[in-house]
Amino acid sequence: MIRLSGTNHLLGHRLWIKDFPKPTAQIQIPYLIIGGGISGLSAARQFHKKGISDFLLLEMADHLGGNSSNGQNKYSKYPLGAHYLPLPNFEDKELLHFLEEEKIILGYNEKGLPVFDELQLTFAPDERLFYKNNWQDGVVPKEGNSVEDDKEFIRFFKEMDAFRTAKGVDLKYLFDLPIRLSSADKSTRDLDKITMKKWFENNNFRSKPLFNYIDYCCKDDFGLGIEFVSAWAGIHYFAGRKQDSVTDKNESVLTWPEGNARLASHLKKYTEKKTLKNHLVYEVKVENNKVVAKAFDDVKKVSIEIIAEKVIMATPQFVNQYLIKNRKEFTKAFHYTPWLLATLTVNDLPDNFSFPLSWDNVIYDAKGLGYVYAQHQTLNQVQEKKVITYYYSFSSGDLKKTRKEIYKKDKEYWKQVVFDDLKIAHPDIEEYTEEMEVFILGHGMISPVPDFIFGKAKENAAKNIENRIFFAHTDLSGISIFEEAFHQGINAVNQILNDAALDS
Numbered sequence: 001m002i003r004l005s006g007t008n009h010l011l012g013h014r015l016w017i018k019d020f021p022k023p024t025a026q027i028q029i030p031y032l033i034i035g036g037g038i039s040g041l042s043a044a045r046q047f048h049k050k051g052i053s054d055f056l057l058l059e060m061a062d063h064l065g066g067n068s069s070n071g072q073n074k075y076s077k078y079p080l081g082a083h084y085l086p087l088p089n090f091e092d093k094e095l096l097h098f099l100e101e102e103k104i105i106l107g108y109n110e111k112g113l114p115v116f117d118e119l120q121l122t123f124a125p126d127e128r129l130f131y132k133n134n135w136q137d138g139v140v141p142k143e144g145n146s147v148e149d150d151k152e153f154i155r156f157f158k159e160m161d162a163f164r165t166a167k168g169v170d171l172k173y174l175f176d177l178p179i180r181l182s183s184a185d186k187s188t189r190d191l192d193k194i195t196m197k198k199w200f201e202n203n204n205f206r207s208k209p210l211f212n213y214i215d216y217c218c219k220d221d222f223g224l225g226i227e228f229v230s231a232w233a234g235i236h237y238f239a240g241r242k243q244d245s246v247t248d249k250n251e252s253v254l255t256w257p258e259g260n261a262r263l264a265s266h267l268k269k270y271t272e273k274k275t276l277k278n279h280l281v282y283e284v285k286v287e288n289n290k291v292v293a294k295a296f297d298d299v300k301k302v303s304i305e306i307i308a309e310k311v312i313m314a315t316p317q318f319v320n321q322y323l324i325k326n327r328k329e330f331t332k333a334f335h336y337t338p339w340l341l342a343t344l345t346v347n348d349l350p351d352n353f354s355f356p357l358s359w360d361n362v363i364y365d366a367k368g369l370g371y372v373y374a375q376h377q378t379l380n381q382v383q384e385k386k387v388i389t390y391y392y393s394f395s396s397g398d399l400k401k402t403r404k405e406i407y408k409k410d411k412e413y414w415k416q417v418v419f420d421d422l423k424i425a426h427p428d429i430e431e432y433t434e435e436m437e438v439f440i441l442g443h444g445m446i447s448p449v450p451d452f453i454f455g456k457a458k459e460n461a462a463k464n465i466e467n468r469i470f471f472a473h474t475d476l477s478g479i480s481i482f483e484e485a486f487h488q489g490i491n492a493v494n495q496i497l498n499d500a501a502l503d504s
């Protein structure tokens, strides 16, 4: 059986025509958050931390979490978007506090480093790669490389290690997390003007396995491959995370069967009784020194009006351009890569004993990014059926065109795409598959193409409007990862409260 679903693009597309009924009810509230993804939920947590409880969160979907949501079948939960959080940087105290609050960090050792709950770190075996007709340990191609390939891998990782620790004259890391803490060093920022592929060539790298590995990494975090992604973003993938919150250079990550929906569910508690789901916001403006927001209740099929002192737009800019006047011009610079996720329930997955089924299973030279094994983190290792989620990002130079083409295809087409790709490593996968759920995210994630991260469009989009409307979404960071979303929410609340302190 195959099911095809995705983010609610049909409801979203009503923003183009705005055929909503006139509001019939009004709510007055000091603070309004629009969007219940990680950015919006993090804003709710920050309001709570600052002792503010009079806020409301509106979300168009019937659940919170946005790109950090999950599905569930009778065998397992599984991610419908984000699926892991790398170990946080030691200097990111806000994130460490959050992980402590949620008992993901259990304490600190004698060196002052966090002790992570082992049940929430990837269990071994965590990663494997299907390369040259065999599975091997880790996702870096190793067995079967030429001597030249190996030398280039060593040189590449050495350069990335140097970028990881390097600081600019302003004493800030060249590459940091959140991105806004990175150095303003001009020569490094100039890397944002070229693609990662150009950087690779400029630095005399030629190895195909290395090229493919970097391409895989770029797609993993940005959706876009090495040809399209800015070199600054590409290097940030390797250098932004300092690997300094553990003693050994541990590459394990935090993950759960439902992926980062676990983190969203921790944050949800701050929005209890303060949330209206199934509410699509279709207009936001400043009027008489207040913000007036209009929302369509997709269950009752009525509209409401919310009058607020301050609003946080935790919604992406491709949506905001339809809600707020005069934003279309700079929104053109925001490009979003679509994604396809396919969750397969399989009766069996005949395996290789030396490198068994792992949490992350990558197939070299495949179209997609491989698959994660959802039940890997459950303690019960005897599984009646296995549930795996396959990831595919539609990396291209014309994402708008790609998106249009995606929506013309039916579930049979996608079923074949998924099977053809997985058959490289599992020739009999079709025979073993009992069920497949294909989930499409039309605007999956922001793409850091050259000149975007430090460009004017992003800067303009992040400016508040009349100190009333504030912005928080990962697309304003330029890369879409949990850490950025988490800080976007915190910063928006801090901006609002700092302004209030200055006003009084």
Ligand SMILES: Cc1cc2nc3c(=O)[nH]c(=O)nc-3n(C[C@H](O)[C@H](O)[C@H](O)COP(=O)(O)OP(=O)(O)OC[C@H]3O[C@@H](n4cnc5c(N)ncnc54)[C@H](O)[C@@H]3O)c2cc1C
Pocket (backbone or CB within 6 Å): 034, 035, 036, 037, 038, 039, 040, 058, 059, 060, 061, 064, 065, 066, 067, 068, 080, 081, 082, 083, 084, 085, 260, 279, 280, 281, 282, 314, 315, 316, 319, 339, 441, 444, 445, 472, 473, 474, 475, 480, 481, 482, 483, 485
């Ligand atoms: C396929 C995929 C895999 C990913 N994997 C990872 C990963 O492994 N690790 C990681 O750290 N990150 C990953 N990410 C990035 C992920 O997007 C971020 O980590 C984070 O979840 C983004 O949160 P956000 O709040 O900024 O945005 P969103 O998740 O986009 O949240 C925006 C919210 O606003 C709502 N909304 C939009 N318009 C309206 C409207 N008009 N009215 C009301 N509500 C509205 C949406 O429904 C949504 O809930 C992945 C993303 C994708 C697409």
